[in-house]
Amino acid sequence: MKGMKETAMQCKHTGGKPPLGYNVAEDRTYVINEHEARAVKLIFEMYAAGKGYSDIIHALNDAGYRTQTGQPFGKNSIHDILKNEKYRGVYIFNRTARKENGKRNHHKSKNEDEIIRIEGGMPRIIDEETWKRMEKNKRGPGAHKAKETYLLSGLIFCSKCGGAMVGNRRHSGRNKTLYAAYECSTRKRTKACNMKSIGKDYVENVVIEHLEKNIFSPEAIDSLVMRILKYATEQSREINRDIKLFTDQLAGVQTEINNIVNAIAAGMFHPSMKEKMDELETKKANLSIKLEEAKLQAQMRTPTEEMIRRYLEKDADIKNKSLEE
Numbered sequence: 001m002k003g004m005k006e007t008a009m010q011c012k013h014t015g016g017k018p019p020l021g022y023n024v025a026e027d028r029t030y031v032i033n034e035h036e037a038r039a040v041k042l043i044f045e046m047y048a049a050g051k052g053y054s055d056i057i058h059a060l061n062d063a064g065y066r067t068q069t070g071q072p073f074g075k076n077s078i079h080d081i082l083k084n085e086k087y088r089g090v091y092i093f094n095r096t097a098r099k100e101n102g103k104r105n106h107h108k109s110k111n112e113d114e115i116i117r118i119e120g121g122m123p124r125i126i127d128e129e130t131w132k133r134m135e136k137n138k139r140g141p142g143a144h145k146a147k148e149t150y151l152l153s154g155l156i157f158c159s160k161c162g163g164a165m166v167g168n169r170r171h172s173g174r175n176k177t178l179y180a181a182y183e184c185s186t187r188k189r190t191k192a193c194n195m196k197s198i199g200k201d202y203v204e205n206v207v208i209e210h211l212e213k214n215i216f217s218p219e220a221i222d223s224l225v226m227r228i229l230k231y232a233t234e235q236s237r238e239i240n241r242d243i244k245l246f247t248d249q250l251a252g253v254q255t256e257i258n259n260i261v262n263a264i265a266a267g268m269f270h271p272s273m274k275e276k277m278d279e280l281e282t283k284k285a286n287l288s289i290k291l292e293e294a295k296l297q298a299q300m301r302t303p304t305e306e307m308i309r310r311y312l313e314k315d316a317d318i319k320n321k322s323l324e325e
Helices: 002-009 034-048 053-062 075-082 128-137 185-190 200-214 218-265 271-300 305-313
Strands: 022-024 030-032 090-093 116-119 165-172 177-184
Touching: 002 090, 002 116, 034 053, 034 075, 034 128, 034 218, 034 271, 053 075, 165 185, 177 185, 177 200, 218 271, 218 305
Parallel strands: none
Antiparallel strands: 022 030, 090 116, 165 177
16 A cells, blocks of 8 residues: 555556546556547536436447446446546545445545545546536536426526526515526525526527527528538547557557467467466457447448438427427
8 A cells, every 4th residue: 555655646557447538658657548538528518518417328328438348338437437536637546435344335435634636647638617517517407306497407607606597486576476587506505696586588588599590590500510510520530540549559469469479389488478468368358349439430420411401400490399399
């Protein structure tokens, strides 16, 4: 443990699998795995935008992303990623509490004075703005519990204090008229903000009109089709670079395996060869999975102009849709 703590103070890998989105360099420092980092960014960006675990899991698995064990994403893996400060550049060691009854509880942390925490000790994947928005959404917009559908729950914030604007219904006035509005969560919770509530119908209509004009009008669709095509082309180039990278790395690993096999066949054997061979076989298996994932993404990231146009036009009647839709 003393040796591991000394390693940790240098912000180096202390053993086990690195977090999704990182590789371990030869000097045991962390470097970003660009392919996996895209999955990490997708998780944080969707959660920060108010999406739930189910939506995030579907998006990841549909895009062909997998966990480090090669399995589809589940709620536990999403939860662990969202709470991992390493993604915002903080190196952390010795956080998880010791085993109880032979089992380790990864959700239970040690006391702060036992944890090694070094700001800037990791290459950062998630920017501070996204991290802060994600932290706010951890409190939950509560839209699914409300009696009313609040279209912008978790998406709009107080201009005075930055707190989330949350839906609220109340009866007011002499006639006890039902009034649905968005209120500042800071004001509601601590009274530390004087932001007034804003009418639900008013602000939602403003947003819907903006969407109709800038996303779903014929002129906007023409512009967006071209922009999405350009983005898809750039993504495709990036994925093709990944495919070449993984293919080259796989060839290098296979060469190393062949060299060891040839050496053994020539009568040269050392116990360390078996350990090295096991390490190479594991690396080969992981690279093969990543290569297949990248090839799958390449197939999925090539929409045609007609596909994009149909996708946008199906919501061109946004003003006529129900709030649920």
